[in-house]
Amino acid sequence: MKKILAISSSGGHWIQMQRIASCFSGNEVVYVSTLEGYAKEVHLSKYYKVKDASAWSKLDLIIVGLQLTNILLKEKPDIVITTGAAPGLLAIVISRFIGARTIWLDSIANYEQISFSGRLAKYFTHLHLTQWQHLANQKTLFLGKVL
Amino acid sequence: MATLSKSENTIFREGPVIFIVTGTQAPFDRLLLILDKWASNQEKYTVIAQMANSKMHFKNMHCFNYLEPDVFNEYFINADVIIGHAGIGTILTALENEKKLVVFPRRVKYSEHRNDHQLHTAIGFEKLDLINVAYNENELVRYLDNPHAIAEKKRIDNKAERRLIDALCSFVNK
Numbered sequence: 001m002k003k004i005l006a007i008s009s010s011g012g013h014w015i016q017m018q019r020i021a022s023c024f025s026g027n028e029v030v031y032v033s034t035l036e037g038y039a040k041e042v043h044l045s046k047y048y049k050v051k052d053a054s055a056w057s058k059l060d061l062i063i064v065g066l067q068l069t070n071i072l073l074k075e076k077p078d079i080v081i082t083t084g085a086a087p088g089l090l091a092i093v094i095s096r097f098i099g100a101r102t103i104w105l106d107s108i109a110n111y112e113q114i115s116f117s118g119r120l121a122k123y124f125t126h127l128h129l130t131q132w133q134h135l136a137n138q139k140t141l142f143l144g145k146v147l
Numbered sequence: 148m149a150t151l152s153k154s155e156n157t158i159f160r161e162g163p164v165i166f167i168v169t170g171t172q173a174p175f176d177r178l179l180l181i182l183d184k185w186a187s188n189q190e191k192y193t194v195i196a197q198m199a200n201s202k203m204h205f206k207n208m209h210c211f212n213y214l215e216p217d218v219f220n221e222y223f224i225n226a227d228v229i230i231g232h233a234g235i236g237t238i239l240t241a242l243e244n245e246k247k248l249v250v251f252p253r254r255v256k257y258s259e260h261r262n263d264h265q266l267h268t269a270i271g272f273e274k275l276d277l278i279n280v281a282y283n284e285n286e287l288v289r290y291l292d293n294p295h296a297i298a299e300k301k302r303i304d305n306k307a308e309r310r311l312i313d314a315l316c317s318f319v320n321k
Contacts, residue, residue, distance in 0.1 A: 002319060010236075011171060011172075016307075019307045026320075054261075108268075109264055111267040111271030147307070
């Protein structure tokens with residue numbers, strides 16, 4: 001059994017994570033997101049709330065970075081998967097120091113280009129996925145949509 | 148405007164409902180103003196807006212800054228028409244629940260988002276024939292005046308497509 005840390009921002013990012021959650025079955029999942037209310041929706045799993053941060057607020061990013069470092073050191077997941085956005089990117093970067101294997105699934109919102117966080121995540125993550133065929137290339141794979 | 152608790156939820160007894168969804172991150176006054184103006188000229192629909200901390204005052208709609216996820220879902224599922232920004236949460240929740248949805252993308256030129264990805268999301272989902280899009284006020288008002296023109300899209304189930312799940316499974320269990 002593997003331990004998976006599934007991290008996403010709120011709203012669409014969270015819903016997309018729920019739509020791929022069946023790929024975690026048989027493993028232990030720890031969820032991380034930015035709204036208190038989500039704990040109820042995944043009450044069979046452990047849930048952490050972190051501060052919502054965008055890539056445009058440096059102070060918030062530092063706070064979230066510290067929160068995530070704590071969570072990752074405590075949980076020591078084998079796999080870290082994110083559907084974005086900024087907190088997910090930070091989790092992937094920090095995870096490189098604890099040896100987890102990582103997946104970036106870029107949001108289906110990003111039809112014209114990979115998100116800003118996603119373009120940075122490409123340099124850190126093991127598996128880098130888009131949900132639109134026309135955005136795929138050698139490093140960024142298209143393996144299907146959350147639909 | 149307080150957060151709504153379930154015990155206060157009596158609005159649905161007043162007839163058909165339009166629910167306006169603008170996400171949690173930033174206000175979307177351009178959309179809310181169009182709806183408030185439209186609502187002032189009609190009596191059939193009750194208009195409820197989740198307005199993401201808008202500082203404006205709207206006279207013709209029931210407005211809430213933020214709704215807890217379970218209350219939000221109750222409103223969403225019980226509404227007759229959803230008018231939303233082109234956020235993925237809004238679009239997927241509408242498709243999962245087979246709701247009539249018109250999206251009105253946030254635009255960077257009006258400082259409604261940091262980039263124009265909502266416009267591109269709308270174009271992408273429109274190509275898949277999964278949403279109705281209003282790109283400007285005229286198109287939105289046309290939908291509001293004639294809700295029968297809002298196409299009902301095919302319901303999607305609550306899971307990603309099989310090949311994506313399989314690919315993720317094999318990476319996870321490698």
